[in-house]
Amino acid sequence: MGKALAKELVSRGFDVLIHGRNMTKLAAVRDELRLAVSESNRDVDVKVWCxxxxxxxxxxxxxxxxxxxxxxxxxxxxxxxxxxxxxxxxxxxxxxxxxxxxxxxxxxxxxxxxxxxxxxxxxxxxxxxxxxxxxxxxxxxxxxxxxxxxxxxxxxxxxxxxxxxxxxxxxxxxxxxxxxxxxxxxxxxxxxxxxxxxxxxxxxxxxxxxxxxxxxxxxxxxxxxxxxxxxxxxxxLPERLAERLAGRQMVEAWGETVTGGKSRAACASTSS
Structure with missing residues (x-):
C-alpha cells in the first residue's frame, strides 16, 4: 500500500520520503520511482528513511x-x-x-x-x-x-x-x-x-x-x-454475533494458523 501511495504521489508531482526497515527493498522502490519520474520528465525528489x-x-x-x-x-x-x-x-x-x-x-x-x-x-x-x-x-x-x-x-x-x-x-x-x-x-x-x-x-x-x-x-x-x-x-450488530463473524472470517482466511491445528469445523463450533 505504501509503494502504491508513493507512486501515486510522485505521479502528481509530489516530492516523497518513503520509509521501510529493509534498505535493499527501499533502494529498489526509490529507483523504480525515480525511473518513473525521469520518464515523465517531472522534477520530483525521492528520499528514503530506513x-x-x-x-x-x-x-x-x-x-x-x-x-x-x-x-x-x-x-x-x-x-x-x-x-x-x-x-x-x-x-x-x-x-x-x-x-x-x-x-x-x-x-x-x-x-x-x-x-x-x-x-x-x-x-x-x-x-x-x-x-x-x-x-x-x-x-x-x-x-x-x-x-x-x-x-x-x-x-x-x-x-x-x-x-x-x-x-x-x-x-x-x-x-x-x-x-x-x-x-x-x-x-x-x-x-x-x-x-x-x-x-x-x-x-x-x-x-x-x-x-x-x-x-x-x-x-x-x-x-x-x-x-x-x-x-x-x-x-x-450485537457484540457476540460480530465476534462470531470475525472468528469465522479469520478461520476461513487463515485456517490452522488461527486454530493451532484444530479442524476448521471445530474452530467454527468453538467460536459460535
Whole structure:
C-alpha cells in the first residue's frame, strides 16, 4: 500500500520520503520511482528513511534532517500489521506485544510528534493532511488479536487528540492542519493475496480513494465505499454475533494458523 501511495504521489508531482526497515527493498522502490519520474520528465525528489518501526525507540535527528526545507503537505502513516496468532494474550511474549504496539501505534506517534512543528508551519500557508491507516479490527477484535485491535484504537484516539490540542491552544483556527483516522478493511497487498473485489480493492485503487477522500469532513473517514458500509453494519450488530463473524472470517482466511491445528469445523463450533 505504501509503494502504491508513493507512486501515486510522485505521479502528481509530489516530492516523497518513503520509509521501510529493509534498505535493499527501499533502494529498489526509490529507483523504480525515480525511473518513473525521469520518464515523465517531472522534477520530483525521492528520499528514503530506513528504520525499524517495531524497535520501540527511535531518535528524531535523521527524520528531521530528511524533511528539512520543503513544506510537508501530506503524512500517511501506513506502517502496521501483525502476525496471525493461535493463542490468547497470556501466551504472547513481552517482545510480541511490544512489537505490535510499536509497529502499529508508538512509531506513528513518534513520526507525528517529530514532524508536528513543521506541519504547523506549513499549515500557516496552506492545507496539511496527516492520515493514519486504521483497521476494522479496532471495531471488533478478531481471535487472539486484542493487542493489535488496541493499537488501532489508540491510533484513532491520538489523531483525535492532535486536532483537539491544536484547537485548545488556539492554533489551526482555519482548519488547515487536518488529522484523520482512516477506517480500512481488506486491501489486496503483498501480504493479503486474496482475489481483488469491491470489498478488497487493489492497493492502487485504494490509494486513489484515500487521496480523493483526504479532505472529506470528519476525523474518521472510510476511503472505500464498501469498507464504510461494513463499518456501519458492524456497529449495528450485537457484540457476540460480530465476534462470531470475525472468528469465522479469520478461520476461513487463515485456517490452522488461527486454530493451532484444530479442524476448521471445530474452530467454527468453538467460536459460535
Amino acid at each position: 528504520a525499524d518501526a517495531s524497535a520501540g525507540r527511535w531518535y528524531p535527528a535523521e527524520l528531521l534532517a530528511l524533511t528539512e526545507g520543503p513544506d510537508i503537505a501530506v503524512v500517511v502513516l501506513v506502517n502496521g500489521g501483525t502476525d496471525i496468532k493461535s493463542y490468547a494474550i497470556d501466551g504472547q511474549t513481552d517482545d510480541e506485544i511490544h512489537s505490535v504496539m510499536s509497529l502499529n501505534f508508538f512509531f506513528s506517534v513518534f513520526v507525528t510528534r517529530t514532524l508536528l512543528p513543521a506541519l504547523r508551519s506549513t499549515a500557516a500557508r496552506g492545507p496539511v493532511s496527516v492520515l493514519a491507516v486504521g483497521s476494522h479490527v479496532a471495531l471488533i477484535p478478531p481471535p487472539y488479536l486484542s493487542v493489535y485491535s488496541a493499537s488501532k484504537n489508540a491510533l484513532q484516539s491520538v489523531m483525535h487528540g492532535i486536532a483537539a490540542d491544536e484547537r485548545f491552544a488556539g492554533r489551526n483556527v482555519d482548519g488547515n492542519l487536518d488529522s484523520k483516522y482512516l477506517q480500512v478493511g481488506s486491501v489486496h497487498t503483498a501480504s493479503n493475496k486474496g482475489k481483488p473485489t469491491l470489498a478488497r480493492p487493489t492497493s492502487e485503487a485504494f490509494v486513489k480513494d484515500v487521496l480523493r477522500r483526504m479532505t472529506a469532513p470528519g476525523r474518521i473517514v472510510a476511503p472505500n465505499l464498501v469498507h464504510g458500509i461494513s463499518v456501519w453494519v458492524i456497529m449495528l
